[in-house]
Amino acid sequence: MNMIETNTTARTLGVNFNNEGTASIVLWAPKASSVSLLIAAKQRTIALEKKEYGYWSVETEEVKPGDEYVFVLDEGKEFPDPASLSQPDGVHGSSRAVDLKSFTWTDGDWQNIDLESYLIYEVHTGTFTGEGTFAAMESKLDYLVDLGITAIEIMPVAQFSGNRNWGYDGVLPFCVQNSYGGAEALQHLVDKCHQKGLAVILDVVFNHIGPEGNNLDNFGYYFTDKYHTPWGNAINFDDAWCDGVRKFFRENALMWFRDFHIDALRMDAVHAIKDFSPVHILKEIKQEVDQLMRETGRVHYLIVELDLNDIRFINPFDQGGYGMDAQWIDEFHHALRVSSGQSKTGYYSDFDGVASLAKSYEDAYVYDGTFSGHRKKMFGIKSSGNAGRQFVVFSQNHDHVGNRMLGERSSQLVSVSMLKLMAGAVLVSPYLPLLFMGEEYAESNPFQYFVSHTDPELAEAVRKGRKKEFSAFHLEGEAPDPMAGETFDHSKLQWDLPGIEPHRTMLGFYKTLIAIRKKYPALYQLDRENVSVGYDQSKQTILL
């Protein structure tokens, strides 16, 4: 195996331990002229040897699990490990060596559930519980089982700056956020979920790296100016030196499945992954996950957030597709929200109430080759050959709640009857339903945009940017300060609510709906072909 190939059976990048306790250290640093690993506490420096394709490596007995280390480039520049598994002091501190194999799993009998049976519950670890940790999340699993959901989807956990973040500012994709409890706590949570019959989806970000603590560019050519994305230069998936980057993310995907027993990945905004290679990086990840599944006998799914209405992503390889199992469809959400009274501004302007919603029930994509006034172009393609289980739908999620200036959930915007209608709209769809944490009992707290950057300039820039974004809405109040601790605290779920009215009734309603969906084949068999949809624009009604 050369250095660019991936080993499905074990992680190779970073610091890894074999069964005899020897550490294998591998770093991709084509920009470096020398590389060593420094354990400050032991005053030990271990030189790495240069290998092919910009890799450096060494085998050593001198690094043990728990050791804190940095990489030293060119005999002076110290950085945490790009493939760090633990950052006890945050993104700017040292990395800590972790032996992922030391966790004792008890989920040997677990089998991933059929994708068709996924009933997804999206959680943000930091605000799901008062403590904001994986351990605290475990205490809510019985509640979720009782609710009837079958899979939790955890918003990104890669190490980000500070302790408060949605997770999309992660800068160390292999490292589990220390304030959430780190790698072992995530393993423990997944093990517990499996014991309770819950699948676990992890949200991962392969399209950009966060703004604070991003040292990748010092090591190698992780970015390219060939393409622009909303976050600046794109991650380099097809320019010179891309192989080191492609391997980095392939190994990352494999690690979650193999070492954390994650059942499915939700890959963020894959439309911002620009890759004109003969084999798209998503297809390459799928090929390797297929290989892993053959080796382990376990089943894993790849789900993508996709803003393109393009079946190439979810079609099988032999049709030229990338082989993704499923994708999110925001258009169902937009159509549903406009049907429920949302004003047609911004990205909602393309949607025409129940007509668009009926279209989405029937064709998944509302725009399937038709002209979008908002995008100012013909958009999308027909998805008639794709199964219902390939589409994830929702009436709210972290984005569409949090993108509002005040982060109001639907419960703050529409009536109780409308909330029930929206729940029903999602739960009778021939697609995979996703609930956003707390919607099942009409949580009254908002879910606002929050960060905790430690770089004062960046913090100020984010603050200003957010204010500017919503300057047109100044009559509706002021945008909350994303850096303020109270913005985060105010976004937490209030666990006393499910027990009191009117929240208790709403919770009961969701439970009943979910139970009905699970009971009737017409609902749980996601047979798109046999769904017929009628609607009446004047009466604002829709009939499935």
Place this chain on the structure above:
Amino acid sequence: MNMIETNTTARTLGVNFNNEGTASIVLWAPKASSVSLLIAAKQRTIALEKKEYGYWSVETEEVKPGDEYVFVLDEGKEFPDPASLSQPDGVHGSSRAVDLKSFTWTDGDWQNIDLESYLIYEVHTGTFTGEGTFAAMESKLDYLVDLGITAIEIMPVAQFSGNRNWGYDGVLPFCVQNSYGGAEALQHLVDKCHQKGLAVILDVVFNHIGPEGNNLDNFGYYFTDKYHTPWGNAINFDDAWCDGVRKFFRENALMWFRDFHIDALRMDAVHAIKDFSPVHILKEIKQEVDQLMRETGRVHYLIVELDLNDIRFINPFDQGGYGMDAQWIDEFHHALRVSSGQSKTGYYSDFDGVASLAKSYEDAYVYDGTFSGHRKKMFGIKSSGNAGRQFVVFSQNHDHVGNRMLGERSSQLVSVSMLKLMAGAVLVSPYLPLLFMGEEYAESNPFQYFVSHTDPELAEAVRKGRKKEFSAFHLEGEAPDPMAGETFDHSKLQWDLPGIEPHRTMLGFYKTLIAIRKKYPALYQLDRENVSVGYDQSKQTILL
């Protein structure tokens, strides 16, 4: 039919005449607040009406073939027609209305030849003959028939600044260069070729617009800063407003086939066409050409220059491909040149003489998923399922000759025996052979880089750029001035040479080789599966 759709039966953009002589005028100008057409000589101004998707149009009796006109945007800005068919005074002058249907064709019996039988001869109109016109080219057709070639490939003819240019600086894609003779002269040439049994390939540039006389940005969103290309911002094939741009190029492709009876397009550098739409623009062009072929019963091919070793471009639709009929493979050229003594610098550094050449005979792509040191990444994919007729090979072409500082053809660089070996290497290949004009008689003139921009600043920038590009080669002499008329004159073929030695012998050799290729099924049946290749690196031999 809405304005964004293409009409395969007739051109819609620009000024077009119906059978009653009425002019239909259509302009895509989403940036304009008003549009009119001005015929200065008649002192007539004709207002266009605003239509959907940024189009403007009018039907009028007031414009006749031969009228010279400009479009006036926002009541003051005058520009030639982006879809102009004629620019009698060059890129900065007025457009002239042309009725493409007025040409009387005599090629009713012509049937395009099988792609497998294409034996291509690349010509640059300006330097192929002393006159540098289509009319003059006609006088050489008997010579080409006698040589045995079956298809001429004409380097780009779209109107460029001045009278001397390779053709890749064209700015009006529908307009045939006036100094070559314009649209009717091209129609006449194609008609004549068909009478003589020659197919005609036209080189078209859909990946960028030249630097002088490019007014497109005043009309609409032809460019996007989402992607970078070697020529700056990419042409907008997938960003907001892309539909007007996509239609512009689709109509252009259809026009050459329908109104000029062109048999095949050679689309320049399609790797620089950046398009993440669900239906790639090349596939969309293919779909419409398929439609045209059904309507007319004629056969047309789409050939692409492609620097990606990616079969997605040449695979059929049902495999997720774009359906292109064939592609150029520069790698065969590079391998052959290194085998013939070319030093391994720049893009040649990746090639290992006969080993690479043998690989290309066997697998078309030399790099098919292997690491390219020059590109610094894994490159390409296997093409084992693709037919031999899908690949065009050559021992020289305009690029690899003209990219040299002094533009030397192979005849100036290697021995006569090596020239013969190189000719043989191309003509026994299981691919489509392409000769560059003059190589068949070992033309001794170079083919140098020449332009004739009329903008002094641009001219100076090109001059300086060329000098800088070759500054490392100053010991080998000075780069010729691309603006100088003598650089152009010096690049013309010398038609006395084929009659005298040693050129006559070389010409005879090419004729014999071509005749042999046409005679033996083992050579003309491009059966890649049954080609077996052996080579001996030490002896520098290769055995097919």
